[in-house]
Amino acid sequence: MTPQAxxxxxxxxxxxxxxxxxxxxxxxxxWMVSTASKPQTEIFSSDLHxxxxxxxxxxxxxxAFAKADLWRYLLNGLIVTTSIFGLQVLVALPAAYALAKxxxxxxxxxxxxxxxxxxxxxxxxxxxxxLLLHKLGVLDSYAAxxxxxxxxxxxxxxxxxxxxxxxxxxxxxxxxxxxSEFGIVWRVMLPTAIPAVTAFGxxxxxxxxxxxxxxxxxxxxxxxQTPPLAVAHFxxxxxxxxxxxxxxxxxxxxxxxxxxxxxxxxxxIEGITLTGIK
Amino acid sequence: MSDAATALQGMAMAPRVPARVxxxxxRAGRSQAAYALAAxxxxxxxxxxxxxxxxxxALSFTDYQLGAPAxxxxxxxxxxxxxxxxxxxxxxxxxxxxxxxxxPGAVALGLGVALLIQSGAGLKxxxxxxxxxxxxxxxxxxxxxxxxxxxxxxxxxxxLLRAAGLQGHSWLQDRGTALYSLCVIGIWQATGFNMxxxxxxLVSIPKHLYDAAEIxxxxxxxxxxxxxxxxxxxxxxxFVVAISAIRSFQVFDTVQVLTKGGPxxxxxxxxYTMYTEGxxxxxxxxxxxxxxxxxAFVLLLTVLKSALGNREVHYA
Numbered sequence: 253m254t255p256q257a258x259x260x261x262x263x264x265x266x267x268x269x270x271x272x273x274x275x276x277x278x279x280x281x282x283w284m285v286s287t288a289s290k291p292q293t294e295i296f297s298s299d300l301h302x303x304x305x306x307x308x309x310x311x312x313x314x315x316a317f318a319k320a321d322l323w324r325y326l327l328n329g330l331i332v333t334t335s336i337f338g339l340q341v342l343v344a345l346p347a348a349y350a351l352a353k354x355x356x357x358x359x360x361x362x363x364x365x366x367x368x369x370x371x372x373x374x375x376x377x378x379x380x381x382x383l384l385l386h387k388l389g390v391l392d393s394y395a396a397x398x399x400x401x402x403x404x405x406x407x408x409x410x411x412x413x414x415x416x417x418x419x420x421x422x423x424x425x426x427x428x429x430x431x432s433e434f435g436i437v438w439r440v441m442l443p444t445a446i447p448a449v450t451a452f453g454x455x456x457x458x459x460x461x462x463x464x465x466x467x468x469x470x471x472x473x474x475x476x477q478t479p480p481l482a483v484a485h486f487x488x489x490x491x492x493x494x495x496x497x498x499x500x501x502x503x504x505x506x507x508x509x510x511x512x513x514x515x516x517x518x519x520x521i522e523g524i525t526l527t528g529i530k
Numbered sequence: 531m532s533d534a535a536t537a538l539q540g541m542a543m544a545p546r547v548p549a550r551v552x553x554x555x556x557r558a559g560r561s562q563a564a565y566a567l568a569a570x571x572x573x574x575x576x577x578x579x580x581x582x583x584x585x586x587x588a589l590s591f592t593d594y595q596l597g598a599p600a601x602x603x604x605x606x607x608x609x610x611x612x613x614x615x616x617x618x619x620x621x622x623x624x625x626x627x628x629x630x631x632x633x634p635g636a637v638a639l640g641l642g643v644a645l646l647i648q649s650g651a652g653l654k655x656x657x658x659x660x661x662x663x664x665x666x667x668x669x670x671x672x673x674x675x676x677x678x679x680x681x682x683x684x685x686x687x688x689x690l691l692r693a694a695g696l697q698g699h700s701w702l703q704d705r706g707t708a709l710y711s712l713c714v715i716g717i718w719q720a721t722g723f724n725m726x727x728x729x730x731x732l733v734s735i736p737k738h739l740y741d742a743a744e745i746x747x748x749x750x751x752x753x754x755x756x757x758x759x760x761x762x763x764x765x766x767x768x769f770v771v772a773i774s775a776i777r778s779f780q781v782f783d784t785v786q787v788l789t790k791g792g793p794x795x796x797x798x799x800x801x802y803t804m805y806t807e808g809x810x811x812x813x814x815x816x817x818x819x820x821x822x823x824x825x826a827f828v829l830l831l832t833v834l835k836s837a838l839g840n841r842e843v844h845y846a
Contacts, residue, residue, distance in 0.1 A: 347571035380585030403574035433563035
């Protein structure tokens with residue numbers, strides 16, 4: 253076989269294997285859209301077909317939105333994820349700046365604590381944090397969803413590493429201009445750190461949009477439900493009778509992140525795999 | 531950046547007189563500022579992480595139940611009860627089984643996909659996007675899709691099996707297959723994540739090593755992989771294994787929504803046990819003891835990961 257032929261053969265094998273794998277990866281998504289587009293009678297039939305004979309996606313979406321206040325849940329998701337991210341930045345950036353650029357007694361201890369706290373898995377602190385929120389009387393509220401996550405030790409660590417690379421001259425110059433240390437964080441450090449903050453933002457928003465464990469524990473009221481909780485609730489209510497609208501609801505819940513991901517894949521992949529680097 | 535530019539300009543124009551006398555004074559002020567800047571983060575860390583961590587360990591030695599007016603220290607009773615409980619051992623065994631299946635599966639597939647993607651030029655970013663999609667999509671929503679795909683009567687999986695002349699199965703309702711079905715979902719979800727980590731590792735292998743291997747007579751894809759890629763990827767692989775193991779230990783979402791640990795405890799896992807004890811029966815003390823066991827496993831893996839993560843890569 254000539255080298256060219258071998259290259260061609262290898263390339264063909266590569267594509268065949270990867271396409272087969274890609275099909276497996278995509279099957280749940282394809283089947284979700286397909287089922288969401290079928291009327292009840294086609295879903296409950298043993299005749300398997302991908303393209304519905306009767307296109308019922310709009311009907312199923314209408315039923316899903318009528319049975320569950322999906323707009324409300326999407327809004328809840330937006331409120332919770334943006335509040336968490338906003339507060340995380342507000343808390344983490346000043347601390348990261350102090351750890352990276354200021355000298356003070358106890359700095360190394362504080363940094364060691366940050367590194368230690370990164371090791372704590374979120375489920376491990378669930379019971380005491382739940383009891384704390386119970387004592388504060390804020391269970392079953394937005395505060396219960398947001399408060400425990402206002403501190404992101406990983407965010408502090410990440411931003412501190414980034415700030416380390418910012419030249420001291422820049423900070424000294426700002427001080428000469430009479431900018432306070434607090435002002436330096438927001439007017440000098442933040443603008444230089446936009447790429448790192450963006451990556452962290454994607455990491456944070458995706459994690460909390462998709463989180464099921466914590467909302468499940470602290471929420472009771474239906475109107476506060478976040479998207480994952482809402483879709484699980486929808487499923488429990490319909491208990492295997494209404495798959496079309498259920499799949500339509502699942503589509504709506506995953507749509508915002510998936511669409512954002514398709515538009516900015518590189519940034520998303522970078523942001524989500526940040527956990528791998530920590 | 532414009533702020534920085536003006537700041538630099540300001541420095542150039544500032545008179546170079548600022549007296550040395552004020553330097554010490556200013557430094558003291560700066561250290562006060564540092565405390566003010568770090569204080570909110572420090573307080574929240576104590577309140578939401580370190581305090582609760584100490585709390586969960588302390589709680590595990592009490593008989594506290596949510597809403598009870600009082601509690602007492604009962605020493606190791608929770609642990610004694612736990613170690614005598616059949617459900618705890620089933621739960622631990624299932625968790626370890628889940629980890630033992632999902633980790634090799636997702637790591638091997640992630641590596642395979644990464645190698646295949648990297649070995650050619652066509653459709654690279656398209657493949658990467660597709661394989662990463664399950665990582666992005668809300669797991670709960672996709673778990674519900676999987677549930678319907680695994681539906682005994684109208685599911686896609688059994689439909690395809692029947693079309694191929696094979697017997698269908700009640701995947702999630704059968705105690706013999708429930709846990710393994712969850713493992714498949716776990717692998718489906720984790721493969722793309724591992725793939726991206728491997729891709730990053732592959733890109734960082736210096737190209738001249740392949741050239742050198744070729745000069746030394748390493749021909750063909752397999753010897754290039756054996757002599758260069760695999761040794762260079764070693765640290766990354768150990769790292770990916772540790773991360774996958776930590777993530778698999780935390781399995782909860784699919785269990786809670788699809789099987790509730792059943793049928794007859796066949797898919798009960800540690801975090802689910804903790805959830806039912808701590809948040810359904812409100813036995814905070816006992817739930818805390820289960821958490822401590824989980825924590826021990828995860829911390830062990832994390833320490834292992836950090837040790838590996840810090841290890842230098844040798845290019846010799």
